Amino acid sequence: MDIIERYLEAVAAQLPTDDREDIVAELRDLILSRVEAREEELGRALTDEEKEAILHEIGHPLIVAARYRKGPDSLIGPELFPYWLFGAKAGLTLIAAVQALGLLIHVLGAPADVGRAIGQAFHGFFSGALTLLGALTLAGAVMEHFNIKPTWLTKWRVRDLSAFGLADPAKWGASLAGSEKAKAEWLPKGARVWGVAVNDKPGVEALVSLIVAGVFVMWWIGVISFPGLGAVHLRGGAVGMEPAPVWAALYGPILALAVGGMAVDAITLIRGREGRLGWFLKIPLAGAALWVLWRLFEAGWWFTLTQGDATARVEGGAAQISLQALRAINEAGRDLGGTALTLGTVLTWVFAIMAISFAVNIVGYMWRIATAKAC
Amino acid sequence: MDQALFETMRLELRRGTLVLAVLACLRTERYGYTLRQALAADGLEMEESTLYPLLRRLEGQGLLTSEWREEEKRKKRFYVLSPGGEAMLAALTEEWRGINASLERIL
Numbered sequence: 001m002d003i004i005e006r007y008l009e010a011v012a013a014q015l016p017t018d019d020r021e022d023i024v025a026e027l028r029d030l031i032l033s034r035v036e037a038r039e040e041e042l043g044r045a046l047t048d049e050e051k052e053a054i055l056h057e058i059g060h061p062l063i064v065a066a067r068y069r070k071g072p073d074s075l076i077g078p079e080l081f082p083y084w085l086f087g088a089k090a091g092l093t094l095i096a097a098v099q100a101l102g103l104l105i106h107v108l109g110a111p112a113d114v115g116r117a118i119g120q121a122f123h124g125f126f127s128g129a130l131t132l133l134g135a136l137t138l139a140g141a142v143m144e145h146f147n148i149k150p151t152w153l154t155k156w157r158v159r160d161l162s163a164f165g166l167a168d169p170a171k172w173g174a175s176l177a178g179s180e181k182a183k184a185e186w187l188p189k190g191a192r193v194w195g196v197a198v199n200d201k202p203g204v205e206a207l208v209s210l211i212v213a214g215v216f217v218m219w220w221i222g223v224i225s226f227p228g229l230g231a232v233h234l235r236g237g238a239v240g241m242e243p244a245p246v247w248a249a250l251y252g253p254i255l256a257l258a259v260g261g262m263a264v265d266a267i268t269l270i271r272g273r274e275g276r277l278g279w280f281l282k283i284p285l286a287g288a289a290l291w292v293l294w295r296l297f298e299a300g301w302w303f304t305l306t307q308g309d310a311t312a313r314v315e316g317g318a319a320q321i322s323l324q325a326l327r328a329i330n331e332a333g334r335d336l337g338g339t340a341l342t343l344g345t346v347l348t349w350v351f352a353i354m355a356i357s358f359a360v361n362i363v364g365y366m367w368r369i370a371t372a373k374a375c
Numbered sequence: 376m377d378q379a380l381f382e383t384m385r386l387e388l389r390r391g392t393l394v395l396a397v398l399a400c401l402r403t404e405r406y407g408y409t410l411r412q413a414l415a416a417d418g419l420e421m422e423e424s425t426l427y428p429l430l431r432r433l434e435g436q437g438l439l440t441s442e443w444r445e446e447e448k449r450k451k452r453f454y455v456l457s458p459g460g461e462a463m464l465a466a467l468t469e470e471w472r473g474i475n476a477s478l479e480r481i482l
Binding site: 019023025026027029030032033034057058059063064067068 | 406407408422423424425427428431443449450451452
């Protein structure tokens with residue numbers, strides 16, 4: 001078959017049957033007209049390569065055929081896309097919040113089952129998120145295809161818009177990332193936490209961080225203990241949880257890291273603002289935290305679960321950062337091995353997310369230092 | 376200057392004017408290939424993959440009429456402005472002149 005006919009056949013396959021013949025006839029005329037014009041210019045017949053060059057100029061069959069398609073060009077058009085995006089962000093935040101709440105209730109109600117509960121929460125979030133995005137896309141595509149414009153798209157009132165500001169997860173994200181403007185927008189004005197004004201952001205953050213780190217350090221050095229932590233009951237009796245040797249090796253660095261963090265928080269609290277000094281000090285701290293996470297990843301073995309004579313290692317690594325590994329959580333049993341697998345995968349994800357967060361923080365602090373006015 | 380950004384903005388600027396140019400060119404009956412040549416001769420290069428679907432869309436909107444006729448030993452589809460197309464061209468030309476005059480003052 002001639003190269004031009006092969007091209008036209010590829011285009012025709014993508015066209016609606018009603019118009020196919022007509023469009024292909026017109027395209028054939030266009031291509032032959034261009035070939036003839038070129039042949040006249042050169043004074044000879046074109047080679048297949050030269051004909052192909054003309055077809056390349058006309059475009060890929062999928063693109064050429066798409067231009068003839070009736071109806072919308074995109075699944076979700078530019079008018080509808082902001083609503084789709086808002087729905088996706090708000091919905092994902094809501095699903096995450098519901099799963100987190102469910103997890104909290106589950107852990108408080110049945111602390112023995114924490115590993116499985118975390119696995120279920122992850123699974124619930126991912127399946128809920130996929131369903132939400134699929135449903136939103138389907139609804140949007142139907143509205144786009146049939147040009148449906150509900151009244152909330154066209155007849156909105158300013159007084160109904162406040163929920164949009166509150167429900168914008170981007171603002172929460174910006175706030176968590178330390179954007180002062182975002183915090184000022186969504187934090188309730190005049191609120192106070194333990195005597196410190198909430199709008200005094202660095203102060204509140206430093207205070208909360210100091211307390212949390214203080215509790216952690218006291219627990220880490222054995223001054224306080226949390227009864228029930230590590231007391232897991234599975235089918236077949238109580239389970240013991242022994243830390244892997246890597247924790248002993250990292251005991252000193254983790255303690256130093258926590259104390260260093262407390263020192264920076266204390267400085268921020270005393271000065272009343274983070275400023276360049278705070279950001280400057282937080283860069284090596286975040287770098288050290290990354291190093292600790294790297295060592296944990298390198299070790300790959302974090303705990304050992306024991307039940308009677310049976311033991312199972314809680315292990316993780318790069319292989320666990322996959323959807324397949326998350327699915328495996330769901331299929332893992334409630335026995336010792338299944339619990340170890342679940343804990344290993346969850347910890348891997350937690351460590352990976354922490355590592356990304358520290359890396360982003362380092363870049364963020366550097367950027368702030370570079371762009372901040374002298375203070 | 377960011378060349379990629381310039382190219383995007385240039386295409387956006389041209390997009391609306393191409394319809395006007397095509398309608399104006401089809402006051403005289405032409406088929407796709409000669410229409411493209413006529414536009415190019417006046418400095419408006421247009422890709423076939425844009426021009427041909429545009430012609431069909433304008434015909435679907437009732438602004439053009441078309442018929443298949445044999446010329447140079449091959450059947451070709453000839454397009455020309457419909458009465459509705461002529462009215463639209465007049466209205467769009469007036470609009471274009473208004474925009475152009477405003478821009479001239481601003482620029």
